[in-house]
Amino acid sequence: MKFEEKLVNLMNESFNSQAQNVIAKDFADYVWEINPFDQTDYKLLIEEILESGVFPESMDAMTREAIQNCFINALQKKGIDPFEDGYRTRMAKRKLERLKNELNEQHKKLVDHYNQANGQPMNDKRGARAFFNKVDKLEDKKSELIKQIEVQEERVERLEWADERKRLGLNKQGGLMLPTN
Numbered sequence: 001m002k003f004e005e006k007l008v009n010l011m012n013e014s015f016n017s018q019a020q021n022v023i024a025k026d027f028a029d030y031v032w033e034i035n036p037f038d039q040t041d042y043k044l045l046i047e048e049i050l051e052s053g054v055f056p057e058s059m060d061a062m063t064r065e066a067i068q069n070c071f072i073n074a075l076q077k078k079g080i081d082p083f084e085d086g087y088r089t090r091m092a093k094r095k096l097e098r099l100k101n102e103l104n105e106q107h108k109k110l111v112d113h114y115n116q117a118n119g120q121p122m123n124d125k126r127g128a129r130a131f132f133n134k135v136d137k138l139e140d141k142k143s144e145l146i147k148q149i150e151v152q153e154e155r156v157e158r159l160e161w162a163d164e165r166k167r168l169g170l171n172k173q174g175g176l177m178l179p180t181n
Contacts, residue, residue, distance in 0.1 A: 004054070004055050004064075004068065005053065005054060006082070006084075007068060007071050007072070007075075007082055008049060008050060008053050008054065008055075008071070009053070010071075010075055010080060010082055011050055011071050011074070011075065012050060012053070014075060014078055014080055015074070015078075020046070020047070020050050021043075021047070023046070023070065023074050024042065024043040024046035024047055025043055027042055027043075027046065027067075027070045028041070028042040028043040028046075031066070040063060042063075042066075042067070042070075045059070045063070045067065046067060046070070049067065055067070083163070083167055085159075085160070085163055086159065086162075086163050086166075088159055089156065089159040089160055089162075089163055092152065092155050092156045092159050093156055095152055096149065096152045096153060096156055099145060099148050099149045099152055100149060102145055103142065103145045103146065103149060106138065106141055106142045106145055107142060109138055110135070110138045110139065110142060113131075113134060113135060113138060114135070116131075117131070
C-alpha cells in the first residue's frame, strides 16, 4: 500500500464525514488567505479524494503535496502518527522496552534481597560474605543493564533520525534521493 493510500484510509477511519468537511473547508480558507489567486477548489478535491480513496492521476504535484500535508496535520492534531517506523526502528524500540523491563525486575530483586536482612545489619552476621557477594552481583547486573539501555536509546534515536530523513526524501548524508526510473 502506497503512503498516499494509507493516508486516505487513516483519514476515513479517523474522521467522520462532518469532520472531513470541516477540515476541507478550513484548508480551502487557509489557501485562500495565503494565495487568493489560486483558483483550485480544494474543498471539492479533498472530498473527492476521501470518497474515492485515491489521489487522481491528473493532479499536479504541488496540489497533491498540499493536500497530503493537510491530511498529515489533521491526523497529527488528533494524535495519530501517519508515518510508519522502519523495521529496524521497531525492533530497536522493542529491545529498549525489554531492557527497561529487565532493569525494573533487577531493581526489584535487589530490593527483595536487602529486605531479606529484615532491617538488620549484615556485616556482623554469619553468611554476610555470601549476602554481599550476591548484592555485588545484582548491582553489577543492574549497572550493565543501565549501560545497555543508554546504548539502545542512542540507537533508537539514530534510527528515528534516519526514518525522518527518508520520509523527507533525503538520504543518510542529507542529500536528495533521486530515483532512476
